[in-house]
Amino acid sequence: MRDRLAAAPNGVLEAVAAESNVSLLTVTECLPDGLRAFASGETAEAAMLDMAEWGTVTVLVHSADLVLECKGPLPRGQFGRGFYNLAGGSPIGGHIRLDRCRTVGFVRRPFMGSADSASVVFFNGDGEAMFKVFVGRDDARQLLPDQVERFEALKARLCGAPGQTA
Known part of the structure; x- marks a missing residue:
């Protein structure tokens, strides 16, 4: 799987997980080191509070039946x-069992024709x-360059060295 993802890291990781009968986290861990980093789920609230200052983002929920953005x-x-509980005033709202988060990725x-994508994944x-x-x-x-800077700074703060787990 590591070789496959090193050669073509731009596909739908959920599809790779389903084909391989492994979790999305397992697939994500197989991405090349420079493409992923991990922090403990205990950092989930800190990540959420930081991202609340970024401006417009896209929240995505992906299941076997739905990709909702x-x-x-x-x-x-x-x-x-x-x-x-997410406060009001945005199209994004809801109630998250954030205590169930074990890993923040x-x-x-690259993703499906775009030069670059950057996401924070709550596993x-x-x-x-x-x-x-x-x-x-x-x-x-x-x-957005300012959000990329914030993404990289948050990753460094929560994960430490690139590719490492906090």
């Missing part, structure tokens, strides 16, 4: 009644994505 600013949240790679204990937050794009479909 929502664009907008990620609201600040707080814990209550067993959930991390930072993935930056549960089964190694599946709870949801992903993608760095925003401009009208020319290029990643």
